[in-house]
Amino acid sequence: xxxxxxxxxxxxxxxxxxxxxxxxxxxxxxxxxxxxxxxxxxxxxxxxxxxxxxxxxxxxxxxxxxxxxxxxxxxxxxxxxxxxxxxxxxxxxxxxxxxxxxxxxxxxxxxxxxxxxxxxxxxxxxxxxxxxxxxxxxxxxxxxxxxxxxxxxxxxxxxxxxxxxxxxxxxxxxxxxxxxxxxxxxxxxxxxxxxxxxxxxxxxxxxxxxxxxxxxxxxxxxxxxxxxxxxxxxxxxxxxxxxxxxxxxxxxxxxxxxxxxxxxxxxxxxxxxxxxxxxxxxxxxxxxxxxxxxxxxxxxxxxxxxxxxxxxxxxxxxxxxxxxxxxxxxxxxxxxxxxxxxxxxxxxxxxxxxxxxxxxxxxxxxxxxxxxxxxxxxxxxx
Amino acid sequence: xxxxxxxxxxxxxxxxxxxxxxxxxxxxxxxxxxxxxxxxxxxxxxxxxxxxxxxxxxxxxxxxxxxxxxxxxxxxxxxxxxxxxxxxxxxxxxxxxxxxxxxxxxxxxxxxxxxxxxxxxxxxxxxxxxxxxxxxxxxxxxxxxxxxxxxxxxxxxxxxxxxxxxxxxxxxx
Numbered sequence: 001x002x003x004x005x006x007x008x009x010x011x012x013x014x015x016x017x018x019x020x021x022x023x024x025x026x027x028x029x030x031x032x033x034x035x036x037x038x039x040x041x042x043x044x045x046x047x048x049x050x051x052x053x054x055x056x057x058x059x060x061x062x063x064x065x066x067x068x069x070x071x072x073x074x075x076x077x078x079x080x081x082x083x084x085x086x087x088x089x090x091x092x093x094x095x096x097x098x099x100x101x102x103x104x105x106x107x108x109x110x111x112x113x114x115x116x117x118x119x120x121x122x123x124x125x126x127x128x129x130x131x132x133x134x135x136x137x138x139x140x141x142x143x144x145x146x147x148x149x150x151x152x153x154x155x156x157x158x159x160x161x162x163x164x165x166x167x168x169x170x171x172x173x174x175x176x177x178x179x180x181x182x183x184x185x186x187x188x189x190x191x192x193x194x195x196x197x198x199x200x201x202x203x204x205x206x207x208x209x210x211x212x213x214x215x216x217x218x219x220x221x222x223x224x225x226x227x228x229x230x231x232x233x234x235x236x237x238x239x240x241x242x243x244x245x246x247x248x249x250x251x252x253x254x255x256x257x258x259x260x261x262x263x264x265x266x267x268x269x270x271x272x273x274x275x276x277x278x279x280x281x282x283x284x285x286x287x288x289x290x291x292x293x294x295x296x297x298x299x300x301x302x303x304x305x306x307x308x309x310x311x312x313x314x315x316x317x318x319x320x321x322x323x324x325x326x327x328x329x330x331x332x333x334x335x336x337x338x339x340x341x342x343x344x345x346x347x348x349x350x351x352x353x354x355x356x357x358x359x360x361x362x363x364x365x366x367x368x369x370x371x372x373x374x375x376x377x378x379x380x381x382x
Numbered sequence: 383x384x385x386x387x388x389x390x391x392x393x394x395x396x397x398x399x400x401x402x403x404x405x406x407x408x409x410x411x412x413x414x415x416x417x418x419x420x421x422x423x424x425x426x427x428x429x430x431x432x433x434x435x436x437x438x439x440x441x442x443x444x445x446x447x448x449x450x451x452x453x454x455x456x457x458x459x460x461x462x463x464x465x466x467x468x469x470x471x472x473x474x475x476x477x478x479x480x481x482x483x484x485x486x487x488x489x490x491x492x493x494x495x496x497x498x499x500x501x502x503x504x505x506x507x508x509x510x511x512x513x514x515x516x517x518x519x520x521x522x523x524x525x526x527x528x529x530x531x532x533x534x535x536x537x538x539x540x541x542x543x544x545x546x547x548x549x550x551x552x553x554x555x
Contacts, residue, residue, distance in 0.1 A: 055521035062506075063530055067537045098417050226443050226467065229495025240467070247470055315417035316447070316463050316474060329449045329461065344447035344463075352498040381521060 018043060023363070027056050031367040033130060034377030038354070040366060047366055050358045052351060057381035065341040070096050070171060070308040073338070078165045080343060081379040083126050084119035084322040086112075086156075088379075089169045091319040094250060095328040095341075096171040098315040100308055108173040108300065109252045110293040114186070115159070115168065117282040117289075121193060122152040123322040124275045124282075127374045128200050131272060134371035135213050141203055148196035155189055158182075171308065173300030183290055190283050197279050205276070211269065218357050218369050220266035228353040232324025232346050233274045234373065238266035244320040256288050268372045275374070307336050323347050323374055345379040398471060406435040416474060419463070423476040430487045433462070433475070437492060441468040445489065448499035450507040452532045457481050458507065462489075479509075488514035506531040 026037035035056035041049035061080065065073040077092040078085030090112055097104060104112075125145040132141025153163040158179050160166030168174055179185075204210050220230075222238040235242060241260040245253040261277035263270025310332035318327040324346025333339040350373050357373075358366045398420050399413040409432050412423040424432050436442040442464040449461040462475040479486060488511035489496040500511045501520040508529040511517060518524060529535060 055519075055523075058521045060530060063535075063537060066531075227494050229445060229493070231444075242467060248472070313417055314421075316419060316472075318446070325446065327447055327463070329447060329463070331451065340449070340451045342447070342449040348498065349495060352495070 020048060025367075027053075031134065032370065033375060036351075036370075036375065036377055036380070038358075038366075038370070040358070040363065042363055045362050045364075047358050047361055047363060050355045050366070052354050054348075054351070054377070054380050057377045059382065061343060061382040062341055065338060067337065069336050070100075070310070070338065073341075074170070075165070075167050077343075078167060079378055080345060080382065081123070081321060081323065081326070081347070081376050082164060083376055084116075084123040085165045086115045086119040086168060087123075087319060087321050087326065089167065090116050090251075091317060091321070091326050091328050093169045093171050094319065095315060095317040095330040096308070096338075098317055099310045099313045099330055099332045099338075100171065102172045102304070103301070104173055104251075105298040105301065106252075107294045107297040110289045111174055111178060111299065112169060113251055113253070113256075114286050114289045114293075115156075117285050118152050118155065120322045121279050121282050122149045124279050125149045125152075125196070125200075127275055128204065128272075131371045131374075132200070132204050132210075134368055135204075135210055137203065137207075137210070141200060144196065144200050144203060148193055151189055151192055155185060158185070170300060172304050173298070175300065177299060186286065186290060190286060194280070194283060197276065201276060205273070213368070214269035214272060215267060216265075217268045217365055218361060218372075220357065222266070224356075225266065225353075228356065229349040230324070230353055231349065232321070233278065234266070234271050234350055235324070236260065237263035237270035237274045239264055244318055244325060248318065250317075250319060252289075255292070256285050258285050268368060271372045271374075309334070309336055310338075318344075321346050323376065323379070324350060343379075343382055345382065347373070347375040347377075347379040348382075351375050351380055398473065402436075402440065405439045406432060409435075419472045419474045421461075421474040421476055423478065426477050426479060426484075426486055429475075429477055430489070430492070433489060433492055436464060436473070436475075440466065442466045442473060443468075445493040445495045445499075446472075448496065448503055450503035450509055450531070452481075452507055454481075454533050458484055458509070460486060460503065460509065483508045483510050485510045485512055487512050490514055505529070508532065 020041050020043050023040045023042055025040065026032040027035040037053040039051045040047050061076050064076055074089060074092055078089045080088050125148050129142040129145025133139055156166055157163050160168035160176065220238050222240045225235050225238050239262050241262050243260045246260060258281045261274050261281065263274050312333050314331040316327060316329045318325050325344065326346055327344030329342040330338055331340040354370065354373065357369050361369065403411065409424060409428045414421045444465040444467065446463040446465055451459045453459060457478055457480045460477045464473045464475065477486060486509055488500055498520060500514055501517060503509045504511060504517050505519045505522050506529060519526065
């Protein structure tokens, strides 16, 4: 039996000791879904620390808005969540309408809801495609998702003249009347969308590797999610049926019938599945709007003043954006410009919880967890 | 069409001010109605005990947002938006401070969600959040110590938009 001298044992241990390594991911990296950078500290394959860096797309949205007319500033706001620009426009317009005490004509409200829900579907398609690619479907899911997204954008182009940033809404209504065959076109599109969702559902949810990879990864409980400020599909995935469209209804959502899909344990698969189910609900909402919409009527009150002047008032308007609670704080103190506008962007708040979700998981899963947050950097960086 | 359904916007706020006064006695509060929510103003020194009371006794468990505002000669203010899932109601809390680099207690230990909001308010307006573990720049460059959302900060920096003759382009030192 050999007795190793004490000194030798400790030196050999030092020889085999592991050293934490630092890995930088981004800002130019396909897995970060935009210009986002995270520095991971890894022990072998396990992540022991994670520091996110944001701000690469900071455009000074709030400062610009403070220095422009209420209507001029609108164009920047649909460049925040650029995958669902119309939802952002909607939130901004609602904030201005709240301050000015404007009424939106009923027909305009229905058209707004249709367009916002179409944006939500297109944004979720983008998530499904990109997330499938993160998991490893090598672009097949991306191609499927892109096909449907293009169809939705074609409709946007017909209606508003632009694909991603239509600037279609205005404080007090919308700019243009719908094209003549809109209802038939929209119903046809809904059929195609449903087929597209089913295709992606079959491709991803029907795939055993996908399920194995996503189930039980990074589960989150409701209480912790709330403490971290997480809202939207990620919060609903933890099992809490909270949707601002139901809890604090805005626009005409209190007249519509739809369900809130929830998950069970808040893992990656639940987040994916909640979004998938939400798309069917959005289709339902659009169908109801098409049926109930007044066929004629005003879309923008022609008697509105050319320049808005708003006295001392403040509001905090919140919408159910595609990623969570999209809040706009607005303060007016007289004059033609807002005194302060602040965006509470859901991606920003969800991303701030990234560190807690990633630590303790594998490096390969860190990319997946980031993908499951469905961040949009335009919204994170303002 | 109004933006909120009328049943939601008015009713809870009216009772809320009384309920808070009852649940958190001893802290002077000024209540005002904004267009959307009830707004309460407290002293900076009372901020932390008040917020703790809101969270523990009145179930305001979500910190939605923190807004910093520069009122120029009238000092600065911070607005906190809270939400209670249990009672489905919202609340806004205001703290007014002086100008310069006002010190405000950090809420990170009560609400982890406050972390990035406070970092943003610190870099954009120069607030100092006492007790925040990591108060470095979030959206701006790490070594850029400007506060762009102060009203005195110009929208156009230097001679960027003046044309070729105007000289070098850059950030103010």
